[in-house]
Amino acid sequence: MEFEQAHGNFLEMHTNDRGGERRGRLLRGHNYAEKLFLQNVWWPLFESLEHLHPEYEVYDWNRKSQFLDFAFLPLNGARFGIECDGYQSHIKDMDRERFSYALNRDTFLTGMGWRLLHFSFDDIQQRPEVCRMLLQLALAPYLARNRAGGEHLLSKEKEVLRLAWQLGRPVRPKDVTDNLQINFRTARKLLVTLSDNGLIKPVASNERVRYYEVSSMRPDQIW
Structure with missing residues (x-):
């Protein structure tokens, strides 16, 4: 339309x-x-x-x-x-x-x-x-939701999403560990979860995912 x-x-x-x-x-x-x-x-x-x-x-x-x-x-x-x-x-x-x-x-x-x-x-x-x-x-x-299960994002996932927006550039696991004071494994898990839900997009470097970009979101993604 x-x-x-x-x-x-x-x-x-x-x-x-x-x-x-x-x-x-x-x-x-x-x-x-x-x-x-x-x-x-x-x-x-x-x-x-x-x-x-x-x-x-x-x-x-x-x-x-x-x-x-x-x-x-x-x-x-x-x-x-x-x-x-x-x-x-x-x-x-x-x-x-x-x-x-x-x-x-x-x-x-x-x-x-x-x-x-x-x-x-x-x-x-x-x-x-x-x-x-x-x-x-x-x-x-406030517009993001878990597309797979329709469940609310966890608080840490929201924090990572806000961080990704605030940085104004692709976010790395190290950015998450430094800002949220969590370990690298947890940071990567949070990024992968957001990526699986379509809220951020992986950016490959030398065939490995090192960065993630924020995806555009629409009202049909409201939880």
Whole structure:
């Protein structure tokens, strides 16, 4: 399915599912910047809008209704709030009180279990590859699952996966031993397990696997 068709279906589904102010907010709030984020950043990575909710209603500590540009709610219970921030509306025209409230709201939502991701409109429009890299870095450890058995990754496996993303280059067993303070045999076993599950890819050198690269992940890999 092409993006335009998927986006049209996406908006129609969420519009039909809402009423009152929630529906009005979606019709008013999902505009050029939000669509561009989906087109330039989200769609090239995942080719799906599944588990993504536009203009998602949340509440602050006073039970005041607020709306996130997007909420990503995968089946594993993680909650990501995604904001597309324009300089004019989010910084230049913001007074001190609104600035303080914005910071406090983000801190409150973080305390309530949300992971908040902010992307500038300039980057979405002009440097979407940076946004894609940062988005995948933030989401990758929460999207991975054991493809063979459908079981959750173990904590050490998650740590290795995060390390592989943080390094920005192929990861070696030695990197794992140095950063996780575990022995070489355990490090190699963790890498092989992640490779068997399709989360990293082996890179052969002189017919031996010495490095592993992170694989791209999609929403159908959510545990």
